[in-house]
Amino acid sequence: MSDPVGKLPSELDQLPDRDTEETAEWAASLDAVAKAAGTRRAEYLLRRTLQHAEAAGLALPKLLETDYVNTIPTAAEPEFPGDEAMEARITAWNRWNAAAMVTRGSKYGVGGHIATFASAAWLYETGFQHFFRGKEADGSGDQLYIQGHASPGIYARAFLDGRVSEQQLDNFRQESGGNGLPSYPHPRRLPWLWEFPTVSMGLGPLSAIYQARFNRYLQNRSIKDTANSHVWAFLGDGEMDEPESTAALALASREQLDNLTFVINCNLQRLDGPVRANFRVVQELEAQFRGAGWNVIKSLWGSAWDELFQLDTTGALVRRLREVPDAQFQTYATRDVAYIRNHFFGANPELVQLAGVLSDAKIAECFHSSRGGHEPRKVYAAYKAALEHKGAPTVILAQTVKGYTLGAGFESKNANHQMKKLTIDEFKDMRDLLGLPIPDSAFADGQVPYGHPGANSPEVRYLNERRAALGGPAPARKVKHVALPAPADRSFAPLLKGSGKQEMATTMAFVRLVKDLMRDKETGKRWVPIVPDEARTFGMESLFPSAGIYSPLGQTYEPVDRDQLMYYKEAKDGQILNEGITEAGAMADFIAACTSYATHGEPMIPFYIFYSMFGWQRTADQMWQLADQLGKGFIVGATAGRTTLTGEGLQHADGHSHLIASTNPASLNYDPAFAYEIAVIVKDGLRRMYGEKPEDVFYYLTVYNEPKVQPAMPEGVEEGIIKGLYRFNTAADLDGAAPAADAPKIQLMASGTAIHWVLEAQRLLAAEWNVSADVWSATSWGELRRDALECDEALLRGEVRTPYVTRALEGAQGPVLAVSDWMRQVPDQISQWVEQDYTSLGTDGFGLSDTREGARRHFGVDAQSIVVASLAQLARRGEVPASSVKEARERYGL
Numbered sequence: 053m054s055d056p057v058g059k060l061p062s063e064l065d066q067l068p069d070r071d072t073e074e075t076a077e078w079a080a081s082l083d084a085v086a087k088a089a090g091t092r093r094a095e096y097l098l099r100r101t102l103q104h105a106e107a108a109g110l111a112l113p114k115l116l117e118t119d120y121v122n123t124i125p126t127a128a129e130p131e132f133p134g135d136e137a138m139e140a141r142i143t144a145w146n147r148w149n150a151a152a153m154v155t156r157g158s159k160y161g162v163g164g165h166i167a168t169f170a171s172a173a174w175l176y177e178t179g180f181q182h183f184f185r186g187k188e189a190d191g192s193g194d195q196l197y198i199q200g201h202a203s204p205g206i207y208a209r210a211f212l213d214g215r216v217s218e219q220q221l222d223n224f225r226q227e228s229g230g231n232g233l234p235s236y237p238h239p240r241r242l243p244w245l246w247e248f249p250t251v252s253m254g255l256g257p258l259s260a261i262y263q264a265r266f267n268r269y270l271q272n273r274s275i276k277d278t279a280n281s282h283v284w285a286f287l288g289d290g291e292m293d294e295p296e297s298t299a300a301l302a303l304a305s306r307e308q309l310d311n312l313t314f315v316i317n318c319n320l321q322r323l324d325g326p327v328r329a330n331f332r333v334v335q336e337l338e339a340q341f342r343g344a345g346w347n348v349i350k351s352l353w354g355s356a357w358d359e360l361f362q363l364d365t366t367g368a369l370v371r372r373l374r375e376v377p378d379a380q381f382q383t384y385a386t387r388d389v390a391y392i393r394n395h396f397f398g399a400n401p402e403l404v405q406l407a408g409v410l411s412d413a414k415i416a417e418c419f420h421s422s423r424g425g426h427e428p429r430k431v432y433a434a435y436k437a438a439l440e441h442k443g444a445p446t447v448i449l450a451q452t453v454k455g456y457t458l459g460a461g462f463e464s465k466n467a468n469h470q471m472k473k474l475t476i477d478e479f480k481d482m483r484d485l486l487g488l489p490i491p492d493s494a495f496a497d498g499q500v501p502y503g504h505p506g507a508n509s510p511e512v513r514y515l516n517e518r519r520a521a522l523g524g525p526a527p528a529r530k531v532k533h534v535a536l537p538a539p540a541d542r543s544f545a546p547l548l549k550g551s552g553k554q555e556m557a558t559t560m561a562f563v564r565l566v567k568d569l570m571r572d573k574e575t576g577k578r579w580v581p582i583v584p585d586e587a588r589t590f591g592m593e594s595l596f597p598s599a600g601i602y603s604p605l606g607q608t609y610e611p612v613d614r615d616q617l618m619y620y621k622e623a624k625d626g627q628i629l630n631e632g633i634t635e636a637g638a639m640a641d642f643i644a645a646c647t648s649y650a651t652h653g654e655p656m657i658p659f660y661i662f663y664s665m666f667g668w669q670r671t672a673d674q675m676w677q678l679a680d681q682l683g684k685g686f687i688v689g690a691t692a693g694r695t696t697l698t699g700e701g702l703q704h705a706d707g708h709s710h711l712i713a714s715t716n717p718a719s720l721n722y723d724p725a726f727a728y729e730i731a732v733i734v735k736d737g738l739r740r741m742y743g744e745k746p747e748d749v750f751y752y753l754t755v756y757n758e759p760k761v762q763p764a765m766p767e768g769v770e771e772g773i774i775k776g777l778y779r780f781n782t783a784a785d786l787d788g789a790a791p792a793a794d795a796p797k798i799q800l801m802a803s804g805t806a807i808h809w810v811l812e813a814q815r816l817l818a819a820e821w822n823v824s825a826d827v828w829s830a831t832s833w834g835e836l837r838r839d840a841l842e843c844d845e846a847l848l849r850g851e852v853r854t855p856y857v858t859r860a861l862e863g864a865q866g867p868v869l870a871v872s873d874w875m876r877q878v879p880d881q882i883s884q885w886v887e888q889d890y891t892s893l894g895t896d897g898f899g900l901s902d903t904r905e906g907a908r909r910h911f912g913v914d915a916q917s918i919v920v921a922s923l924a925q926l927a928r929r930g931e932v933p934a935s936s937v938k939e940a941r942e943r944y945g946l
Contacts (some may be wrong), residue, residue, distance in 0.1 A: 144486035169205030189523030200251025254294025259748035264312035266375035266644035290322025305345030319454035329379035354422030412549035425450035547731035548762035561727035580658035600626030646683030664689030665706035679718035692754035693873030693893035695907040705899020721834035725807035728765035776832035797866035812915035836857035916944035
């Protein structure tokens, strides 16, 4: 048989054909089928053959897209174990109260979303009744990532089971009085209920993947048995447009995370209209997930469609469903039967014939409401199949109608995401549709009532029995505090005593400290080093052979550097999470580790170290998620500052991460100058986050790659290090260069690597200009500001408190000049609470490629620039001649 005309070469042309005659026979058979029975029959046979080959375990590429039908045929659905009528009544009450809560709140203008839960109610209820494990059974229970816009339905269920009161429902989105409900899943605002913040779309799916992965990490390291924990992530089809939503799909399949299920509510609508107006989002998602190696289950059509598919003997209906774009299908859901007969079935004679035997009622039911996501039997079948599938994660694509049961004014309407209330008449129609026993008299005051069948009703008893069988209420967040013992002082001692004559960058000092802490017998195993692929940049390769890099497969190869001392070692029980080039993935890992104390009752001590420029700037939204989830751990911005990275240039030069970090109330931000400061900060951080009275905070430390001699810690500076400021030395401490006693005085304040420029400026001021400068180490501009703000707030309550920065500088003579390797806004955070004249120097503007000296001269923060700025401040006060400023500029070539 000759090749088809225009046939393109393929990879098969490179493989030897052992039997060309047999190959030709197969091709001829296919041609014969196409000629005799049509191309559609030939296509069907090929797909059946590929399906059979896959089931037989043959190594063939998978089909990325299947027909637009349910994966599990009706005949293959398992027996439904529950009381369908009872569960329908429970779901009806939850639908009602969710809509009532948002509608009642609309009179206060606080808004809310109704349509999302209306479409997804059965996706949640089936899980709550039969699958989602609570925390009162053995293990940690399941982890539920609830779609943010569906929160009213979760509150409605909590109202039914008695965990939320009617008063709280009426305070939805009105939290300031202390008895309200937050708009979305916010653990910080409602910590007994919510576990995972999800409404910043895209972060939920990403976090769910890394949570499932971290569950396996704990299991493989023998820290917690998580074998019975399953991660469920409820997502919207529009949410899958977020790049974070699909960023880690390959990781999930690569690591065979069959403890993870995505449930994507495919109501075909996003916030403004169709998700894929001219295309089919379900098919697109199927191909995307199949291509990434996931098990895909489609639950698209309700049981009303069974008759249509049985009548479709030619496959015309299935082909038509594959053709119709989503926006058109949404139109069918809102139009009359005549329109559907004309536009859908009128597409070809086979469909016209099929429609001829269908009643108007059947067509209306199929196109207006019958979806797989609205039938508990089909949802149950999909969930059961997902749990039984091994070796890969599962995604369930469940088709629904957005606004389902809310009436014609809501269902499938483009604007329904922004529609916040129903009229009384619409509620009465909804009541009749759901069969709820709510009399007309309940609406007498013009307000929609809440509905509850009673605490001892069959519905509530059934609900509570099902939850008891599954391990208690869900969702629920429970924290059993486990205080970690403080590490031995010997781990901190090397940094406290300094480096002698040896130079050491503060990045290396931090890594050395953590390496020692990981050897601690009590808490060493709880450290979780996390790095996005540049461990060697931060000097962490020494951890590779000792701690190991986590891999669920272990090490299946011989590393190329096996003969070296610090070889690349992967292990199933490895401690290091080396995530590759993904700050978002590393941050998701960090969040899972930071919240293990609540999720699993196992406090872990993660530190996430990254190129500081690529941390907060890239993933500040996840830092906010971390704060909302009440995470604890150390974030380390390495190679920090705008001038310490020689030659790297604009996109590597971080001069603003501390400014971004200052916007997060849970982040304690430190910019230590010396190794001993790191030791003191980390030790105090362990106490505050993991001690007897743990705080819901995390730490951001910036460390530098510039080697410097590290001094020993002076006596009595620990409090100042923690609070953010202490006097490092005075001009009188200078060897042989102290200025005269009556010399003009100035206070030089610096953080991080800038301390070294300031110390040189102090020497120049004394030796060449007879100016007496004291040097202050500002370990945390942010903590100084936080304390000052608290003092201001106390004043409103009638308490007079003086900010620490004001007290620390009390009596210090002369003006203050603050210097850092950051934008001036960073040190300027404290200016209003400094009683002395205050000014600052910083690295505002874009970074550039140069030597450290060249970059610092460019930004005007080198020692000579500090001298000139100091003289200028003193000249304005009349304490040095104005000519000294001009002379200094000329002398230093500024």
